[in-house]
Amino acid sequence: MDGNRERSLWRETSPLIETDADLPIDADVVVVGAGLAGAATTLMLSSRGHRVxxxxxxxxxxxxxxxxxxxLSLLxxxxxxxxxxxSGPATLRAYAQGNEHAQLWLRDRLHGTGAEERRTAYTYATGPEGDEALRRESAACALAGISARLEGPGDxxxxxxxxxxxxxxxxxxxHPMAVLAQLLRDARRHGAAVVENCRLTAVHDEAEGLVIETPRRTMRTRLLILTTGFPALDRNAFFAQLTPSRQFVVSYRLPDGIDPPEGMYLSADPVTRSLRTARGADGETLLLVGGDSYVPGRDPETAERLASIDRWTTETFPGASRTRWWAAQDYRMANGRPFMGRVAGHAGRVLAAxxxxxxxxxNAVAAAMALAGHAEDDPPAWAAPFAELSTGRHGAAEMVKANASVAAGLARGWVNPEQSYPDAGDGVRARIRRRGITPVAESQVDGRVCAVSAVCTHLGGIVRWNSAERTWDCPLHGSRFAPDGKVLEGPAQRNLAQKGRSA
Ligand SMILES: Cc1cc2nc3c(=O)[nH]c(=O)nc-3n(C[C@H](O)[C@H](O)[C@H](O)COP(=O)(O)OP(=O)(O)OC[C@H]3O[C@@H](n4cnc5c(N)ncnc54)[C@H](O)[C@@H]3O)c2cc1C
Ligand code: FES
Known part of the structure; x- marks a missing residue:
């Protein structure tokens, strides 16, 4: 049960990705999380002879x-x-350098696979706020050595x-699933084991390395690398520094005779729109539109955000018809730059990105380069600023602001947990009500009735209903749960507790 979200176009059209049935007893390096960061790290280390x-x-x-x-863009x-x-000009140049190396590395791996198409990238503005943002970005590009071209009004x-x-x-x-398929095919050729449905649940130190716990079995390793989006073992209190941002992505079919725009576009206006093309399952060219980011659990009406993307697209491209939609989230550090380095404790044997x-x-590929370098005590020179967690004055202010709103959200959730989300005509009902002191999240989706604790298993936030995706989302740090309490993503690693059937 994964809420209401449809499978993304990429997962719908994914090539077969072969994996391994068995978890080995030990490995030189255990990488956790099979997104792009994990797949690239696994390939880099296995191709250098490590057992991964x-x-x-x-x-x-x-x-x-x-x-x-x-x-895959430097703009x-x-x-x-x-x-x-x-973070200043030196870190900006290091960021650009890491991203350039990453783009080159990935393109080399994808050559001839059909997973990559070359396009011009545009960032555009339609008003004064966006214009000002573009002027600042143009100056930053020049400092970073990226030769983007700034132009005024035009087509x-x-x-x-x-x-x-x-x-x-x-x-x-x-095509990100085709990218993963290619990287993991190569990694398995170098002897890496890739095991699905296998969650890291705990890590213990021992004299020579680490003991990794999963529901399948324990295994031993010298080094653990966390590429889990939000780091799964939060030894550095990442929750105080990372802000989640979620966004819808929608694919559209345009009427016969109307071609979608050729480039890749992102607006710098206050309401962002992201556009690109993609191939549908039967080879037709579709337009993808993303935008309207929000913090999971803090939007009272996510269905309206999806509707606003529909309205914008059908006004901009008359006759466009939606073929599917999905949503995803990513995380931003308070200091504005990615983290790729060692986490506290475990004698320096745990790395994260x-x-x-x-x-x-x-950035996930740049992170793989940095982490593989750290694993061999030889990280690339450009990676130094990204191994530090220091926030600087600007980041500290961002962190104070973010944590103040988290604290307010926590208090609000506990003082007033009751919520009722009326049936919008689709037979879906959801509410939170107190049973004793515990708020209970009750839902009815497609006739299935569930009652689970409304208390997030990360740090005790009270979850909120996501009306578009039909999930329970935590407003504090972005953990998300299916109606039956199964943990979907974010820092929480455990399901919501079952509370029996609702009355
Ligand atoms: C809407 C949206 C649009 C975006 N568009 C772009 C774009 O155009 N260009 C761009 O450069 N970037 C884009 N990004 C960002 C980019 O997609 C992400 O930064 C990148 O995919 C993150 O990769 P990852 O490997 O870190 O995380 P993920 O792909 O999330 O992989 C982490 C994996 O870890 C697994 N995991 C978590 N906990 C555990 C555990 N305990 N045990 C085992 N496994 C675990 C998860 O199941 C997951 O599969 C976009 C992001 C969003 C949200
Ligand atoms: S995500 Fe941190 S408390 Fe829920």
């Missing part, structure tokens, strides 16, 4: 990577100006006028 086991709680690509919009909306503002292939745009030719759009802020097609 990759563990995945669900299926390969089941979370952000398999649900991404998957643009990244307004990210470079954010890195500059948060960039969209069916509406833009007031300014930044463009960078020869970027790529990916996170905080790709919706630019993980390059």
């Amino acid at each position: 086991a990759l563990l995945e709680a669900h299926r390969v690509g089941a979370r952000t990577t398999g649900d991404s919009t998957a643009k 990244q909306g307004t990210t470079l100006s954010a890195v500059l503002e948060g 960039i292939g969209l069916p509406f006028p833009v007031t300014s745009s930044l463009s960078l030719p020869d970027q790529s759009q990916l 996170t905080g790709f802020a919706k630019w993980g097609m390059t």
